[in-house]
Amino acid sequence: MLELNGAEFAGRIGKKTPNVHAYMSGKKSPGKKVLLSALRHAFEWDVTPVAEVEPVGNVVKSFPTNPGVYCLYDSSGSAIYTGQATNLKQEMSLALQRKMNFPVRLGPSLSKKAHPKYKVVATYIAAYEVPSRRVRHNLEALLLRAFPNQSHNNKLGRFQ
Numbered sequence: 233m234l235e236l237n238g239a240e241f242a243g244r245i246g247k248k249t250p251n252v253h254a255y256m257s258g259k260k261s262p263g264k265k266v267l268l269s270a271l272r273h274a275f276e277w278d279v280t281p282v283a284e285v286e287p288v289g290n291v292v293k294s295f296p297t298n299p300g301v302y303c304l305y306d307s308s309g310s311a312i313y314t315g316q317a318t319n320l321k322q323e324m325s326l327a328l329q330r331k332m333n334f335p336v337r338l339g340p341s342l343s344k345k346a347h348p349k350y351k352v353v354a355t356y357i358a359a360y361e362v363p364s365r366r367v368r369h370n371l372e373a374l375l376l377r378a379f380p381n382q383s384h385n386n387k388l389g390r391f392q
Contacts, residue, residue, distance in 0.1 A: 246273035279371070280361040282320065285309075288357050292328070295321040298361045301371045302327070303379075305356040311379035313350055316372040320359055328354060 236244060242252040247270060254260035262270070282300065283291050300320045304313040304327065312332070317323030328351040335346055336353055362368045 244274055245270035276364040276367055278361075278363060279367070282359040282361055283357055285356050285358050288328070288351070288354050291357060292321065292324045295324055295359060296361060297321050299363060299365070299368060300359055300361045301368055301375070302357060302359040303375060304328075304350055304354040305358070306353050307355040309356065311375075312353060314372060314375045314379065316362075316368040320361070324357070324359065 238253055238256070239249045242249040245252070247266070251260065255262050255266075282295055285305065288304075297319045299316075299318045301316050302314070302320065302324060303311055306312050313327060315323065315327055329349055331347045331349055332353065333347065336348055360371075362371060
Protein backbone atom coordinates (compact mmCIF):
# COMPACT_ATOMS: atom_id res chain seq x y z
CA MET A 233 0.00 0.00 0.00
CA LEU A 234 1.25 3.47 -0.92
CA GLU A 235 1.66 5.88 1.99
CA LEU A 236 2.02 9.59 1.33
CA ASN A 237 2.96 12.36 3.72
CA GLY A 238 0.93 15.59 3.71
CA ALA A 239 3.10 17.37 1.13
CA GLU A 240 3.19 14.34 -1.20
CA PHE A 241 -0.58 13.94 -0.92
CA ALA A 242 -1.09 17.65 -1.65
CA GLY A 243 1.13 17.36 -4.72
CA ARG A 244 -0.71 14.26 -5.91
CA ILE A 245 -4.09 16.04 -5.80
CA GLY A 246 -2.73 19.35 -7.12
CA LYS A 247 -3.38 21.40 -3.99
CA LYS A 248 -1.19 23.53 -1.72
CA THR A 249 0.14 21.75 1.38
CA PRO A 250 -1.21 24.31 3.92
CA ASN A 251 -4.71 24.02 2.43
CA VAL A 252 -4.62 20.22 2.58
CA HIS A 253 -3.50 20.37 6.23
CA ALA A 254 -6.38 22.75 6.95
CA TYR A 255 -8.86 20.42 5.22
CA MET A 256 -7.51 17.35 7.05
CA SER A 257 -7.60 19.04 10.46
CA GLY A 258 -11.14 20.33 9.94
CA LYS A 259 -10.14 24.00 10.12
CA LYS A 260 -11.26 24.50 6.56
CA SER A 261 -13.96 22.77 4.52
CA PRO A 262 -13.23 21.96 0.85
CA GLY A 263 -15.88 23.01 -1.61
CA LYS A 264 -17.32 20.92 -4.44
CA LYS A 265 -14.89 22.41 -7.01
CA VAL A 266 -11.89 21.62 -4.80
CA LEU A 267 -13.02 18.02 -4.29
CA LEU A 268 -13.69 17.42 -8.00
CA SER A 269 -10.38 19.01 -8.96
CA ALA A 270 -8.52 16.90 -6.37
CA LEU A 271 -10.08 13.69 -7.69
CA ARG A 272 -9.26 14.60 -11.28
CA HIS A 273 -5.63 15.34 -10.36
CA ALA A 274 -5.26 12.22 -8.20
CA PHE A 275 -6.05 9.87 -11.07
CA GLU A 276 -4.87 11.94 -14.00
CA TRP A 277 -1.49 10.27 -14.37
CA ASP A 278 -2.72 6.68 -14.36
CA VAL A 279 -1.18 4.77 -17.27
CA THR A 280 -2.02 1.07 -17.58
CA PRO A 281 -0.14 -1.19 -20.02
CA VAL A 282 -2.33 -3.06 -22.50
CA ALA A 283 0.46 -4.48 -24.70
CA GLU A 284 4.18 -3.84 -24.29
CA VAL A 285 6.04 -4.44 -27.56
CA GLU A 286 4.11 -7.57 -28.47
CA PRO A 287 3.60 -9.08 -31.94
CA VAL A 288 0.69 -7.36 -33.68
CA GLY A 289 -1.07 -10.62 -34.68
CA ASN A 290 -4.56 -10.73 -33.20
CA VAL A 291 -3.65 -8.74 -30.07
CA VAL A 292 -5.66 -5.75 -31.35
CA LYS A 293 -8.91 -7.74 -31.04
CA SER A 294 -8.31 -8.03 -27.30
CA PHE A 295 -7.72 -4.30 -26.81
CA PRO A 296 -10.13 -2.39 -24.57
CA THR A 297 -12.34 0.38 -25.94
CA ASN A 298 -10.80 2.78 -23.41
CA PRO A 299 -8.70 5.81 -24.39
CA GLY A 300 -4.94 5.52 -24.64
CA VAL A 301 -1.65 5.88 -26.52
CA TYR A 302 -0.05 3.37 -28.88
CA CYS A 303 3.08 2.84 -30.95
CA LEU A 304 3.71 0.60 -33.97
CA TYR A 305 7.16 -0.88 -34.63
CA ASP A 306 8.68 -2.57 -37.66
CA SER A 307 10.56 -5.89 -37.51
CA SER A 308 13.79 -4.16 -36.41
CA GLY A 309 12.04 -2.47 -33.48
CA SER A 310 12.04 1.00 -35.03
CA ALA A 311 8.98 3.09 -34.26
CA ILE A 312 6.97 3.70 -37.41
CA TYR A 313 3.84 5.30 -35.94
CA THR A 314 2.76 6.79 -32.63
CA GLY A 315 -0.76 7.92 -31.89
CA GLN A 316 -3.42 8.57 -29.29
CA ALA A 317 -6.97 7.28 -29.25
CA THR A 318 -10.26 7.80 -27.45
CA ASN A 319 -11.02 4.14 -28.30
CA LEU A 320 -7.85 2.00 -28.50
CA LYS A 321 -9.49 -1.00 -30.18
CA GLN A 322 -11.16 1.04 -32.92
CA GLU A 323 -8.21 3.40 -33.50
CA MET A 324 -5.70 0.53 -33.76
CA SER A 325 -7.84 -1.22 -36.36
CA LEU A 326 -8.04 2.02 -38.36
CA ALA A 327 -4.32 2.85 -37.94
CA LEU A 328 -3.25 -0.53 -39.32
CA GLN A 329 -5.40 0.11 -42.44
CA ARG A 330 -3.83 3.54 -43.13
CA LYS A 331 -1.23 3.96 -45.84
CA MET A 332 2.23 5.02 -44.71
CA ASN A 333 3.30 8.50 -45.80
CA PHE A 334 6.78 7.34 -46.88
CA PRO A 335 8.09 4.60 -49.19
CA VAL A 336 9.45 1.37 -47.72
CA ARG A 337 11.77 -1.38 -48.98
CA LEU A 338 10.24 -4.80 -48.28
CA GLY A 339 11.36 -8.42 -48.23
CA PRO A 340 14.52 -10.18 -49.24
CA SER A 341 14.63 -8.45 -52.65
CA LEU A 342 14.34 -5.03 -50.97
CA SER A 343 11.86 -3.96 -53.61
CA LYS A 344 10.53 -0.49 -52.96
CA LYS A 345 6.82 -0.32 -52.20
CA ALA A 346 5.40 3.17 -52.68
CA HIS A 347 3.15 3.57 -49.64
CA PRO A 348 2.18 0.26 -48.01
CA LYS A 349 -0.43 0.01 -45.29
CA TYR A 350 0.89 -0.04 -41.73
CA LYS A 351 -0.39 -3.61 -41.28
CA VAL A 352 2.14 -4.76 -43.91
CA VAL A 353 5.11 -3.23 -42.09
CA ALA A 354 4.07 -3.20 -38.41
CA THR A 355 5.40 -6.22 -36.55
CA TYR A 356 5.13 -5.10 -32.92
CA ILE A 357 2.77 -2.91 -30.96
CA ALA A 358 2.81 -1.16 -27.60
CA ALA A 359 -0.39 0.30 -26.15
CA TYR A 360 -1.32 1.93 -22.85
CA GLU A 361 -4.64 2.97 -21.37
CA VAL A 362 -4.50 6.66 -20.41
CA PRO A 363 -7.80 8.11 -19.13
CA SER A 364 -6.71 11.77 -19.08
CA ARG A 365 -6.98 13.63 -22.41
CA ARG A 366 -4.17 16.01 -21.41
CA VAL A 367 -1.84 13.18 -20.36
CA ARG A 368 -2.60 11.28 -23.60
CA HIS A 369 -1.70 14.34 -25.64
CA ASN A 370 1.51 15.01 -23.70
CA LEU A 371 2.59 11.36 -23.77
CA GLU A 372 2.09 11.18 -27.53
CA ALA A 373 4.05 14.43 -27.98
CA LEU A 374 6.87 13.03 -25.82
CA LEU A 375 6.99 9.74 -27.75
CA LEU A 376 7.11 11.59 -31.08
CA ARG A 377 10.14 13.49 -29.79
CA ALA A 378 11.75 10.29 -28.46
CA PHE A 379 11.65 8.76 -31.97
CA PRO A 380 12.50 11.84 -34.07
CA ASN A 381 14.18 10.06 -36.98
CA GLN A 382 12.19 6.84 -36.83
CA SER A 383 8.52 7.76 -36.63
CA HIS A 384 7.32 9.50 -39.76
CA ASN A 385 4.20 11.00 -38.22
CA ASN A 386 3.10 14.28 -39.78
CA LYS A 387 1.86 15.64 -36.45
CA LEU A 388 4.51 16.57 -33.90
CA GLY A 389 2.19 18.18 -31.33
CA ARG A 390 2.84 20.59 -28.48
CA PHE A 391 2.76 19.96 -24.76
CA GLN A 392 -0.33 21.29 -22.94
